[in-house]
Amino acid sequence: MSDGLHSLDDRPLTVAIDGPAASGKGTLAKRLAVLLGVPHLDTGLLYRAVGRRVLDDGADPADAEAATAAAVALVPADLGRSDLRGPVADAAAAKVASVPGVRAALLEFQRRFAQSGAVLDGRDIGTVVLPDAQVKLFVTAGLDVRARRRHQELMARGGNVPDFEMIRAEMAARDEADRTRAAAPLRPADDAAILDTSSLDASEALARAEAIIRWKLGV
Numbered sequence: 268m269s270d271g272l273h274s275l276d277d278r279p280l281t282v283a284i285d286g287p288a289a290s291g292k293g294t295l296a297k298r299l300a301v302l303l304g305v306p307h308l309d310t311g312l313l314y315r316a317v318g319r320r321v322l323d324d325g326a327d328p329a330d331a332e333a334a335t336a337a338a339v340a341l342v343p344a345d346l347g348r349s350d351l352r353g354p355v356a357d358a359a360a361a362k363v364a365s366v367p368g369v370r371a372a373l374l375e376f377q378r379r380f381a382q383s384g385a386v387l388d389g390r391d392i393g394t395v396v397l398p399d400a401q402v403k404l405f406v407t408a409g410l411d412v413r414a415r416r417r418h419q420e421l422m423a424r425g426g427n428v429p430d431f432e433m434i435r436a437e438m439a440a441r442d443e444a445d446r447t448r449a450a451a452p453l454r455p456a457d458d459a460a461i462l463d464t465s466s467l468d469a470s471e472a473l474a475r476a477e478a479i480i481r482w483k484l485g486v
């Protein structure tokens with residue numbers, strides 16, 4: 268564990284990071300986990316993997332029964348698939364994520380993962396998965412900034428990349444669906460600190476997050 272960064276009480280240190288698409292929450296979560304010496308779980312991968320399973324079965328990711336069955340059948344190897352990124356996986360993930368049965372099936376795994384301390388990033392970590400997390404961050408950035416980051420990320424990965432306008436429109440639609448769904452909508456927890464990374468690079472965002480954590484933990 269990093270110098271002086273430890274839990275407030277006897278509980279293992281848990282950090283909940285939520286925010287919209289490509290706000291930088293995964294990059295921050297990964298770096299914070301290294302800093303704190305705890306494991307990191309990218310919970311978006313769970314929904315992406317469920318979406319892929321439904322597509323493999325030739326079903327509609329919005330079909331609650333098919334999506335719930337896929338979530339129940341999820342195995343760790345699914346998270347290592349190479350086709351979990353890109354517009355098709357994005358859309359499928361957001362559709363299965365609005366199904367309550369899917370969310371229920373994934374909840375226990377996420378909580379167990381955090382039992383000995385962890386950093387989790389997603390949409391409902393501070394509100395539903397780990398409501399008692401010692402530190403909650405809501406990472407955000409302007410839509411244009413986020414769409415540019417995702418566009419560059421996909422370009423660097425190679426292959427067929429949708430143009431910027433398309434990425435921006437699909438991202439706005441997915442954010443809206445995540446914010447307005449009935450089941451665990453995307454919103455900051457009441458006790459979350461808001462971290463806007465629009466004009467911060469990844470190192471600056473990490474430094475800001477570390478300062479927030481030190482303040483929260485009083486160290």
Ligand SMILES: Nc1ncnc2c1ncn2[C@@H]1O[C@H](COP(=O)(O)OP(=O)(O)O)[C@@H](O)[C@H]1O
Binds near residue numbers: 287295469472
């Ligand atoms: N603060 C930042 N400034 C600039 N680019 C960033 C920043 N944080 C992340 N990125 C880049 O933006 C893209 C999306 O970041 P990521 O952490 O995957 O976002 P999220 O997990 O919120 O979807 C990645 O290519 C990442 O390298």
Ligand SMILES: Nc1ccn([C@@H]2O[C@H](COP(=O)(O)OP(=O)(O)O)[C@@H](O)[C@H]2O)c(=O)n1
Binds near residue numbers: 287364
């Ligand atoms: N804790 C979570 C994580 C992801 N999700 C869903 O899964 C989708 C993909 O999440 P992600 O974190 O991988 O997406 P990006 O922010 O990387 O674009 C989101 O758009 C949500 O619909 C969720 O509902 N709850």
